[in-house]
Ligand SMILES: Nc1ncnc2c1ncn2[C@@H]1O[C@H](COP(=O)(O)OS(=O)(=O)O)[C@@H](OP(=O)(O)O)[C@H]1O
């Protein structure tokens with residue numbers, strides 16, 4: 355137990371959590387308080403009870419209490435802006451995906467590594483970057499994100515760039531329904547490019563930076579299937595807040611199970627009014643240490659939006675028997691070894707078919723309790739990027755799950771844009787007992803595998 359002493363040696367009771375209401379009614383004065391023995395991630399402060407009016411004599415007052423900000427309260431402002439920004443981004447993506455399904459491949463670009471990128475990726479990055487900068491001041495906002503402006507700056511990309519600028523302005527002008535003040539005049543091309551390229555932080559072990567994957571699972575996105583918008587905040591190397599927007603993953607879990615593609619189901623349902631289709635998707639979020647994770651339906655923003663609009667708590671599944679568990683993994687064999695996970699699934703008695711889903715929707719599925727295990731074993735030499743995992747990891751952990759590498763170590767978000775030192779692959783489970791079983795099975799299968 356940590357015992358605090360005031361500078362006059364008065365013993366201070368153990369810290370307790372407070373919320374803003376408590377502060378308003380009970381507290382007269384707050385003083386930042388630093389103690390070497392106190393976990394850095396917390397924010398201990400001293401307060402003087404309201405009953406004591408002699409605030410100037412605080413050193414002599416023996417009634418000081420040490421209080422610890424509730425982590426959910428500590429990042430309340432950042433969380434609110436992040437959730438709003440992700441809602442705006444989800445709506446942007448839904449519109450672009452609709453058009454893309456109609457126009458086909460002509461709207462999809464290929465990056466140098468042949469992976470797809472669309473106007474949604476750049477537009478979301480610009481929009482979220484702009485919203486964060488407006489809210490916290492551009493000089494205070496550092497962002498690590500996936501996209502850059504290289505392809506957009508080429509002379510043959512004029513029409514692509516103007517589509518991005520239009521998409522960003524359309525989505526920002528609709529953002530007022532989330533209480534986000536839109537720009538006074540539409541953003542110029544240069545401002546949009548600047549918003550994208552500002553997201554060039556290299557991350558690292560100290561300070562605070564945002565981590566953004568504007569469209570995760572772009573392949574799923576262009577195929578009219580699942581994708582996610584992932585935004586996290588990292589402080590001193592630790593993910594302290596995560597928001598995952600899943601525009602094609604409604605509150606009902608059945609929607610994950612269409613193994614032959616979500617697109618066909620989507621088009622069938624939009625034609626038919628007999629089946630109920632809320633089509634809204636969901637937004638998940640959590641703050642480190644709160645032991646709570648939340649889900650809200652993706653709101654269209656046309657009704658008065660009140661934070662935290664209809665959020666409900668989510669929990670991981672209680673299943674710890676692999677025989678009853680469902681595991682999910684990337685759709686593409688190139689991104690994770692299906693043969694290795696197949697052998698492993700067999701060895702632990704997993705009976706259910708793997709759920710192959712694009713994007714961090716897999717993390718969302720574990721956090722919501724819709725599946726129990728997520729495994730990703732990329733080919734040797736592939737370096738996982740922090741934006742593909744940060745938001746999902748904190749949401750699963752706060753929903754009660756466990757996420758580590760295959761050596762049982764937590765994922766390290768403090769080493770720049772890559773998850774350096776990752777042992778073999780990533781294993782996320784609904785609970786520690788299931789996690790241990792899967793880890794043992796990975797160890798047992800690893801040496802005989804060709805990975
Ligand atoms: N070769 C290779 N191996 C492993 N991972 C890779 C690889 N190439 C890309 N990526 C990253 O995987 C992100 C998509 O992951 P998914 O789990 O959605 O994969 S899948 O599309 O379902 O197969 C994808 O994220 P997005 O680019 O945001 O879509 C990539 O960052």
Ligand SMILES: [Mg+2]
Nearest residue numbers: 567570571742
């Ligand atoms: Mg990604």
Ligand SMILES: [Mg+2]
Nearest residue numbers: 500567569570
């Ligand atoms: Mg991406």
Ligand SMILES: [Mg+2]
Nearest residue numbers: 469470500572
């Ligand atoms: Mg990509």
